[in-house]
Amino acid sequence: MNHPTSIAELTEIDKRHWVHPVVALNQHEQRGATIWESAEGIHLTDIHGHRVQDAFSGLWCVNVGYGQASVVAAAQEQMQKLPYATGYFHFASAPAIRLAGRLVSHAPAGLTRVLFGQGGSDAVDTAVRAVRYYFNATGRPTKKHFIGLERGYHGSSAVGSGLTALPLFHRFFDVPGPQQHHIPSPYPYRHVDGPDEAAVLASTVRALQTKVAELGADNVAAFICEPIQGSGGVIIPPKGFLAAMRKTCDALGILLIVDEVITGFGRTGPMFACAAEDVTPDVLTLAKGLTAGYAPMSATLISEKLYRGIADGGSDGTPFGHGQTYAGHPVSAAVANAVLDLYTDGGLLANGERVGRYFEARLKELEALDCVGEVRVRGMLGAVELVVDKASKAKPDPALRMGQRVLEHAMQNGLMFRAFGDDVLGFAPSLNYTEADVDVLIDKLRASLRHVFS
Numbered sequence: 001m002n003h004p005t006s007i008a009e010l011t012e013i014d015k016r017h018w019v020h021p022v023v024a025l026n027q028h029e030q031r032g033a034t035i036w037e038s039a040e041g042i043h044l045t046d047i048h049g050h051r052v053q054d055a056f057s058g059l060w061c062v063n064v065g066y067g068q069a070s071v072v073a074a075a076q077e078q079m080q081k082l083p084y085a086t087g088y089f090h091f092a093s094a095p096a097i098r099l100a101g102r103l104v105s106h107a108p109a110g111l112t113r114v115l116f117g118q119g120g121s122d123a124v125d126t127a128v129r130a131v132r133y134y135f136n137a138t139g140r141p142t143k144k145h146f147i148g149l150e151r152g153y154h155g156s157s158a159v160g161s162g163l164t165a166l167p168l169f170h171r172f173f174d175v176p177g178p179q180q181h182h183i184p185s186p187y188p189y190r191h192v193d194g195p196d197e198a199a200v201l202a203s204t205v206r207a208l209q210t211k212v213a214e215l216g217a218d219n220v221a222a223f224i225c226e227p228i229q230g231s232g233g234v235i236i237p238p239k240g241f242l243a244a245m246r247k248t249c250d251a252l253g254i255l256l257i258v259d260e261v262i263t264g265f266g267r268t269g270p271m272f273a274c275a276a277e278d279v280t281p282d283v284l285t286l287a288k289g290l291t292a293g294y295a296p297m298s299a300t301l302i303s304e305k306l307y308r309g310i311a312d313g314g315s316d317g318t319p320f321g322h323g324q325t326y327a328g329h330p331v332s333a334a335v336a337n338a339v340l341d342l343y344t345d346g347g348l349l350a351n352g353e354r355v356g357r358y359f360e361a362r363l364k365e366l367e368a369l370d371c372v373g374e375v376r377v378r379g380m381l382g383a384v385e386l387v388v389d390k391a392s393k394a395k396p397d398p399a400l401r402m403g404q405r406v407l408e409h410a411m412q413n414g415l416m417f418r419a420f421g422d423d424v425l426g427f428a429p430s431l432n433y434t435e436a437d438v439d440v441l442i443d444k445l446r447a448s449l450r451h452v453f454s
Contacts, residue, residue: 007047007048010047011032011033011035014035015032015033020033034046037049039066039067041065041066041067041432042054042065042066042430042432042437043066051414052411052414052415053414053415053437053440053441053444054416055415055417055427056416056417056418056426056427056428057293057428057429058293059288060262060267060428061287061288061289061293062292062294062430063265063266063267063288063289063292063293063339063343063352063430063431064292064339064342064343064348064432065430065431068292068339068342070341071292071294071335071339071342072294074334074335074337074338075294075331075334075335075338077334078095078331078333078335079331082330083330083331084329084330084331085328085330087328092328093328093330093333095330095333095334095336095337096329096330096333098333098337099299099333099337099340100114100116102337102340103286104301106271106272106340107284107301108272108275108278108280108281108284110280110303110304111281111284111302111303112301113301113302113306113307114299114300115130115300115302115322115327116297116298116299116300116333117300117324117327118296118297118298118327119155119287119296119298120154120259120261120262120285120288120298121155121156121157121160122155122157122298122324123259123261123285123286123287123298123299123300124154124159124163124224124259124261125155125157125159125160126285126298126322127283127285127300127302128146128159128163129322130300130302130310130322131146131221131222131257131282131283131306132144132221133310133320133322134313136313137309137310137313138313142219143219143220143221143254144179144219144221145179145180145215145220146163146179146180146181146220146222146223146224147183147208147215147220147224147254148163148164148165148180148183148223148224148225149183149185149186149229149232150182150183150184151165151185151232151235152165152182152185152225152226153165153166153169153229153230153231153232154224156169158175162175162180163224166231166232181211181215183207183208183210183211184203184204184207185232185235186201186203186204186238186241187200187229187235188200188236188237188238189373189374189385189393190393197239200237201237201238204244205245205248208223208245209252212252212254217252217253220254222249222255222257223245223248223249223254223256224257224258225245225257225259226258226259226260226261226263227241227242227268227274228268228378228381230261230262230263230381231262231420233383233385233420233422233424233426234381234382234383234424234426234427235376236376236378240277242258242273242276242279243277243279246279246280246281255306256281256283257281257283257285258279258283258284258285260272260274260284260285260286261286261287261288261298262288262381263381264286264287264290265286265289265290265292265339265343266352266353267289267352267379267380267381267428268356268379268380269353269378269379270349270353271343280303282302282303283300283301283302283306284301285299285300285301286299286301289339290336291332291336292342294335294339295332295335295336296329297329297335297336348431348432349431351431351433352431353379355433355434355435355437355438356378356379356380358435358438359377359380359382359429359433360379360382362438362442363384363427363442364377365442366384366442366446369449369450370390371386371387371388371402371449371453372384372385372386372387372449373385373386373387373390380428380430380433381428382426382427382428383426383427384424384427384445384449385423385425386402386423386424395422395423398421398422398423402423403420403421403422403423403424404419406425406452407419407425409448409451409452410444410445413444413447413448415444415448425445427441
C-alpha cells in the first residue's frame with residue numbers, strides 16, 4: 001500500500017476526509033490543517049519546519065512538556081510486556097492497580113474509589129452515570145436534575161455537552177436536556193455584582209439555592225463546576241468559591257461534582273485545585289494532565305459513600321453495568337504512573353509552583369496596555385481579556401476577529417496559545433517552563449498585541 005508522504009497529499013487527504021473538532025468545516029476545506037511534525041521540550045515544529053513555543057500545553061494537557069524520556073520508555077516497556085488488558089469481569093493489570101492507589105493517595109481525603117476512562121468528556125459522563133445509579137440504588141429515584149454554571153465546560157459528549165454552557169456546543173445538538181440547568185458564572189469582571197468578589201460569591205450561592213428551590217431539592221442530584229472555568233475564558237471565581245459551593249450543596253442535600261480535567265495535576269499550583277480550599281467533592285473528574293497528553297486516559301474519583309451505595313445496589317449479584325473497552329488501559333496507566341513520578345520525584349510540581357508565581361506577575365504586567373481589560377491568572381493558567389475601552393469594558397467588534405488576529409501574528413512570530421471566540425486569549429504553559437521561557441512568551445505576546453492594536 002502506498003502511503004502519502006508529500007505535504008500536498010497530506011493536506012488534500014485532511015481536507016477531504018478528517019472532520020476536525022471545533023472548526024467551521026467549510027472554512028477548513030479552504031484553509032487546510034497546520035500539520036505538526038515533531039515536538040521537544042516546550043516547542044512544536046510543523047511539517048514546513050516552522051517552530052513555535054507552545055504556551056497552551058497542546059490542549060491544556062501536555063503538563064510535563066514534550067519528549068520526556070521516562071514517559072516514552074514506560075510506554076514502550078509496557079507495550080512490549082502487556083499492550084492490552086481489560087478491566088472487565090474481575091481482570092486487571094498492575095499499572096492500572098498502582099495508578100488507582102496513587103490517585104487516591106494524592107486526591108482530597110475521602111475520595112477512595114476510581115473509575116477509569118479515556119478522556120475528560122468520558123469522565124463527566126461516568127460521573128453522571130455513577131450519580132444517577134447511586135440515587136436510584138439508594139431509593140431516591142426522583143433526583144435526576146444537574147445544575148452547572150454558565151460559561152462552564154464539561155466536554156462535548158451527548159451528556160456532557162448539555163452540562164457545558166457554551167453556545168457553540170449546544171447549537172443544533174438539542175442540548176441542554178430538560179434535566180440540565182445553569183446558573184450565572186461567578187465572573188467578577190463582568191458579573192452584575194462585580195467586581196466585588198464577596199458580592200459575586202453571595203450571588204452565586206443564592207442562584208444555586210434559588211434554582212434548587214425552583215426544581216425541588218428532592219429532584220436535584222448534583223451541582224457541577226470547575227475550580228476555574230477553562231474554555232469559558234479562564235474565569236477565576238472569587239476566593240472561597242469551592243468551599244461555599246461545598247457548604248451550600250450539603251445544606252441543600254445535593255452532591256458536588258468538581259471537574260478538574262483542566263485544573264488538575266499542578267496546573268494551578270497544587271496537585272489539585274481543590275486543595276487550595278481544602279475541599280473534598282463527592283465526585284472528582286480528571287484527565288489531560290493525568291497522562292500529560294502522551295496517551296488517552298481519564299479518571300472519575302468518587303467517595304466511599306457513593307461507592308457503597310453503588311456496590312450495595314448490586315447486592316443481589318447484578319453487575320455494575322458501566323465500563324469501556326479501554327478503561328484502565330495498561331499502557332495509558334504506565335504512562336500516567338511515569339507522569340506522576342515527574343510531578344513528584346521529578347520536581348515538576350514544585351517547578352510549576354515557582355515558575356507559576358513568575359508567570360502570574362509577568363502576565364499581569366499586560367494590564368497596563370490599553371487593549372487589555374483584565375488579566376486573570378493562577379499558577380500556570382491564565383487569560384488576557386481584550387477590550388477597546390477600559391472604562392466601559394467594551395469588547396472589539398466580533399467581525400474584526402481581534403483575538404484571532406493576535407494569535408495569527410504570534411504564530412508567525414513563533415508563539416502558540418488559544419484565542420477564544422469572545423476575544424479572550426488563553427494560556428496554559430507546561431510545568432517544565434523556566435522563567436526565561438516565560439519572558440519569551442510575554443515579549444512575543446506583547447509584540448503581537450501592539451501589532452494588531454496599533
